[in-house]
Amino acid sequence: MELLKTLTQTPSVPGRESRIRAVLEDYLNASGCFDEIEIDSMGNLIAVRRARPEPDTVVSNPLRVMLAAHMDQIGFLVRHIDDNGYVRVNPVGGFDTRNLFARKVRVCTGEGDLPGVMNPSGRPIHIATDDEKKKVPVISDFFIDLGMEAEAVQSRVRIGDMVVLDGPFQEVGDYVASQCLDNRVGCWAQIRAIENLTYHNCDIYAAFTVQEEVGLRGAMPAAFGIEPHIGVACDTTLCCKTPGVPDEERVSVAGAGLALHVMDSSMISDIGLIEDFEAVAVKNNIKSQRAILPRGGQDGAMIQRSRGGVRTIALACPIKYIHTVTEMAHRDDLEAYHRLLTAWLTSL
Ligand SMILES: [Zn+2]
Structure with a gap:
């Protein structure tokens, strides 16, 4: 294994x-x-x-x-970095966006990997409207937060850098999960x-x-x-x-x-x-x-x-x-x- x-x-x-x-x-x-x-x-x-x-x-x-x-x-390529340092991605492979909420991700740059988190844009549940709670976001709604200043992100991350979800390899009963x-x-x-x-x-x-x-x-x-x-x-x-x-x-x-x-x-x-x-x-x-x-x-x-x-x-x-x-x-x-x-x- x-x-x-x-x-x-x-x-x-x-x-x-x-x-x-x-x-x-x-x-x-x-x-x-x-x-x-x-x-x-x-x-x-x-x-x-x-x-x-x-x-x-x-x-x-x-x-x-x-x-x-x-x-x-399946994963993503970086598509855009905005003025606040949030990263937008283009999918490479078929994702169900319902599985993409609150994900840890890894942005793989030429100078090493950066940990990040991925979420859809919009309000958290406490302050979301009833309509917003029912909406299933599309991929373009998601963004990655690298927890870094915008300039730092812009100097480290390039359009086309690979992004993957972070998921451990685990033995689960009679199965392996990853x-x-x-x-x-x-x-x-x-x-x-x-x-x-x-x-x-x-x-x-x-x-x-x-x-x-x-x-x-x-x-x-x-x-x-x-x-x-x-x-x-x-x-x-x-x-x-x-x-x-x-x-x-x-x-x-x-x-x-x-x-x-x-x-x-x-x-x-x-x-x-x-x-x-x-x-x-x-x-x-x-x-x-x-x-x-x-x-x-x-x-x-x-x-x-x-x-x-x-x-x-x-x-x-x-x-x-x-x-x-x-x-x-x-x-x-x-x-x-x-x-x-x-x-x-x-x-x-
Ligand atoms: Zn396959």
Whole structure:
């Protein structure tokens, strides 16, 4: 869990992935599990693990399998600093503004990080009118208070600096809870799956992609460069088996194993790959479940449609309270995630 914790506590929003990329690159280099590590022009980090067949076997023309986990998280970029030193932001990724009240944030500047607090403009509840109490603010209503004089803010903070919410990594019962488990879980699972491997006949390209949260922008050039035979998007999905949501809208069930995304609004997974993963899961006694997400997409859509088309499946860890600082992932699902991916890679 130390690696997952570190990944969740390293800020990196779309277009500002250098910090998480550096953490991942250091870890991947130190692991000794990869033959080549490269970074493409957009900033995707691609770690290659060549086929390692059993002794006395030769594999000619190994299958190229691309794994893809986006390493960005939802956040903000500084848009404006006003005359009083209050900072306005532009979102990069989809926030529910009801979750943004009274948040601690971190403004990441070229000269270090500044702690701040985020609130919507307007009166506190004691003096708010009845109408004001009912209003759900939009993102542009929120501002950040850095507790510093205006000149100090203006000299430290620049338009385009990254801002993230501050949320600790905690173990909560059978779960881990943190911000940005979407998608540090996918990054973590890809690494664990490859660390588990002994022999395998495919070449594995583990891509850690950029700018997924603003429209799957990094995965397509990564897939074009890799030219895989099979694509596997490693991400997270909704788990709405929680109060207030009808059971038919739950999408996935926490603790029921790795979710095989049958479809979402960005792609339909290759049904043959779904069945292959299910067969490997049964054979190895690993839990899996099928899930359909009516709205939402992930990197697999771009891999599937690159070049002449690629057989692609999307894998997902069920996450409760997704896109908040209290995202929760069940330990059994984390375990099933990397074990099933390892077993499938070994089966090729
Ligand atoms: Zn995601």
